[in-house]
Amino acid sequence: MLYVCDENFKRLGIIGSFSYLLWRKRYTSHGEAELHVDVSMKNIELLQKGNILFRKDDNEAMYIYYRGFTEDNSGNDQLVIKCFTVVRWFDRRILWEKYNFQDTPDNIIRHMVFFTCLNPTDKRRVIPGLNFPYKPILEEVIQFQISYANLLEQIESLCNTYELGIKSVFDGKNLSFDLYKGTDRTINQSMNPRCILSKNFSNVLSRNYEEADNDFKNTVLVAGAGEDAARKLASIEQGSGLSRRELFVDARDLSATKKVGEEEVPISDEEYTLLLKQRGLEKLLEYEEFISFDCEIDVTKDNTKYGRDFFLGDIITIRDDTLGVIMNSRIVEADEIYRNSVKSLVVKVGKSVPTLPEKVKRMVKS
Structure with missing residues (x-):
């Protein structure tokens, strides 16, 4: 079930049934969604551009940026809706002047949002209803200078560089933004419950592995x-x-x-x-060695559940004896897909990351 509200978070109605829903969440950048529903006056009126979709079982909100009409395989008219997570609202602002920061990367992101969206000199630039609570995450202080750049691009660049997650948190009434670090759930540690995805453990239905270094620079x-x-x-x-x-x-x-x-x-x-x-x-x-491992997770198995045993941004262990691959990697993307009420889940992990914080610190200071 999907709930719909307007840009001021006023509840408008419910989408109770649909033929297809892709709900894609990304760790270091904005996510997206695609919805296919029957063409009806109710759906056409509810699903207007700018309106917000949200789910009771998920805390991220998506706003509609595209509407189109098509036919399904049976010749029935379908309304196609495409959305972005409201994190992409930051794409509507630029940094209006030059800033020199000497602070942690997470605080720099908060400062940029504060100066451009929450308390800018020109109050016409305020995006109403935003809340970005202070929650310290990183300790390392960096030098950072930026001017006249797109706000979202700079946020996502810092998130990628320092392995920070960014998400919107919406409870149906109030919206806030959150920076966070995923949890280490790899086989190498003992502080947290471990998560291992493997066909041997019957929690992976299919997988796709790719690696390339044609653009790699060091x-x-x-x-x-x-x-x-x-x-x-x-x-x-x-x-x-x-x-x-x-x-x-x-x-x-x-x-x-x-x-x-x-x-x-x-x-x-x-x-x-x-x-x-x-x-x-x-x-x-931007020129790292490309390593990608996509896994379709068996949502019927109870031994490893997404949203309970592991989450977007967590570092987990991937094991594939057939390919000879064992890697500790961060979950950078999660696709929840519903086709006629049947759910599937595909997660994408990035390259092996256990030593990345140490690597970043060493490279900047060397």
């Missing part, structure tokens, strides 16, 4: 402010010989000054080097 030279021999440079370097894969990043947009009060003052060489390395790290993460 060394970056970043060039910032200045000209010719005076240009400021920083690098992150790994590997040698054929294992070394180099990338150049032009970061001339990173200013060598910052505003203190009403005055522009020079940024110290140490701070500016950290800014350049932060930019380099973000770019390197």
Whole structure:
């Protein structure tokens, strides 16, 4: 059952039946949904662009951005609705000036939202009804400079770089946003209940594994402010010989000054080097080795239940003896699919991540 409300969270009605629903949630970025329902005046009136869909058994809300009409295999008219999670509302704002942050990545995200959506100088930019409570997550402080960029893109970039999850939390009346870290449920730890997905344990129906390194880079030279021999440079370097894969990043947009009060003052060489390395790290993460493992989970089995034993963003163990694959990986995407009331679940995991926090810290500071 799906509930519908308007942009002001006023309850409008219920969608009690549908032929197809895809409810896709992502860890570090916004999710999406697709709904197919019979064409009726009720459905047409309820499912207007901008209206919000939510479920009692899920705390993320989706807003409608697309409507279309088609025929199913039996020739029946269907109304097709496409949605994004309301996290994508942040795509409607840009950073209107230059900001220099020296803070944790999660606090930097909160500051950006505060300055652009919650308490901007121009009150016309306020997005009403938003709440972003403070909840400290990370401890490492970074140097970060950004100006005149899309807010959502910067949020998702920081979430990807520092393995942070972002989601909307909607209870049918109130909306807030939450940053969070998934739980380590791998076989290597003993603090939390373990989660192992494997055909051997009869909780995986099918799987698809891919890996590629055609775009992989592990060394970056970043060039910032200045000209010719005076240009400021920083690098992150790994590997040698054929294992070394180099990338150049032009970061001339990173200013060598910052505003203190009403005055522009020079940024110290140490701070500016950290800014350049932060930019380099973000770019390197765009060129990581590609490893993907999609698993269709058997929702009828009680030994490993999504939403009870493991959640989006958790790090779990994947084991496939046929492929010779054992990997500890984060669940980065979860698709709940309903076809004529029959549910299936497909989860996607990223590359192996147990040492990523240490890797990020080492690369930025090296």
